[in-house]
Amino acid sequence: GVAHIAIAQDAKPNYDESKIPAYTLPDPLAGIESAAQWPARRKQILEQFAAEMFGKVPTDKFNAISVKDAGTRKQVLGGKATMWQPVITLAGRDLNLLVVMPTDSQQAPAFLAYNFHGNHTVLDDADIPLTKNWVRSKPDNRAREEDRGSAASRWAVEKIIDNGFALVTLYYGDVDPDVDDGFENGVHAAFPDKPAADQWGSIATWAWGLSRVLDFLGTVPEIDETRVAVMGHSRLGKTSLWAGANDERFALVISNNSGCGGAAISRRRIGESVARINTSFPHWFCDNFLKYNDNESQLPFDQHMLIALMAPRPVYVASAVEDTWADPRGEFLAAKHATPVYELLGREGLPADEMPAVDEPSQGSIGYHIRSGGHSVTEFDWTQYIKFAKRHLMNEQ
Numbered sequence: 001g002v003a004h005i006a007i008a009q010d011a012k013p014n015y016d017e018s019k020i021p022a023y024t025l026p027d028p029l030a031g032i033e034s035a036a037q038w039p040a041r042r043k044q045i046l047e048q049f050a051a052e053m054f055g056k057v058p059t060d061k062f063n064a065i066s067v068k069d070a071g072t073r074k075q076v077l078g079g080k081a082t083m084w085q086p087v088i089t090l091a092g093r094d095l096n097l098l099v100v101m102p103t104d105s106q107q108a109p110a111f112l113a114y115n116f117h118g119n120h121t122v123l124d125d126a127d128i129p130l131t132k133n134w135v136r137s138k139p140d141n142r143a144r145e146e147d148r149g150s151a152a153s154r155w156a157v158e159k160i161i162d163n164g165f166a167l168v169t170l171y172y173g174d175v176d177p178d179v180d181d182g183f184e185n186g187v188h189a190a191f192p193d194k195p196a197a198d199q200w201g202s203i204a205t206w207a208w209g210l211s212r213v214l215d216f217l218g219t220v221p222e223i224d225e226t227r228v229a230v231m232g233h234s235r236l237g238k239t240s241l242w243a244g245a246n247d248e249r250f251a252l253v254i255s256n257n258s259g260c261g262g263a264a265i266s267r268r269r270i271g272e273s274v275a276r277i278n279t280s281f282p283h284w285f286c287d288n289f290l291k292y293n294d295n296e297s298q299l300p301f302d303q304h305m306l307i308a309l310m311a312p313r314p315v316y317v318a319s320a321v322e323d324t325w326a327d328p329r330g331e332f333l334a335a336k337h338a339t340p341v342y343e344l345l346g347r348e349g350l351p352a353d354e355m356p357a358v359d360e361p362s363q364g365s366i367g368y369h370i371r372s373g374g375h376s377v378t379e380f381d382w383t384q385y386i387k388f389a390k391r392h393l394m395n396e397q
């Protein structure tokens, strides 16, 4: 096995740009000159991320989903939206989907995103059952009635509907509880062996779950599975990036404040570092990733190459000024340094050369903004994602 290198308790995170170690970013286009050579290079980069960071899915054996409860549809938002809660089964786990779609929609584009605390926190609606699964930051790790709608400000449901999109969300703990449980719970219970050093941690497991939900959406006439934007915040932004990298059926990918292990350049070591994230969340990445604790220069990639794996599909990276733990500048630089891949493929990449001013988005095939405020998802963020998705998935300017 790989030794777990613990970081000293008193090691303070660095926020000082002048103390960033000198580094050279690996070149996503190393050894290639033409668009025709990109797929082979892409495959190599994807395999490196899988083996050294997120971990590979051990087997395809449990990929099949079945419909456990087809659910009923009811009108919400004064009739302009239809709410639907199908339950699908994956590797012995029930995934409780909450779908809100424009009423009478046919083949609507959709946002697919995990939620942190259960579907009942997204919308205050008594028909949404509380999750029975383990939830973080709650007494007894149980969902509570009083939390109905508590995350509503993070979900611009009405705006999504008014712009012709559907929203598909589910609780990430349905797939795998976010706790270092030795990979005994969640979908992992169906898999006979503990993950090997190059096999999945929880982020890769959640990403796999998103692909299986996409499989299901392919059977839903109201939703166009070729126009699904996968979105996630923070650890779930790391997850949406890995889902989009692995599964090119995702038409658009959004990383909201994903930080270390997501959009932020690891070699900068600003805010959260590789060693810190591996120490605080040992179950998120594969064990091979421990090799890079305080050793980022040995990574065969950096996070700009994760962004580049989305090319030529549209990808959006969003930061927040006060979210220094996630290294906003590192997130911007990853978006910027993914741009040469987009350009090789004949796309614009990120229009901004320098970090844009606060609340002034830059949107090409790569989008980026740094908004005012802290670590969260806001109306401003959704306004940008909807605008970006309308342009790329609905052909609207």
Ligand code: GTR
Pocket: 233, 234, 235, 236, 259, 260, 272, 277, 280
């Ligand atoms: C933090 C973690 C970040 C980010 C965040 C979140 O504790 O250090 O990497 O994932 O949680 O998911 O809100």
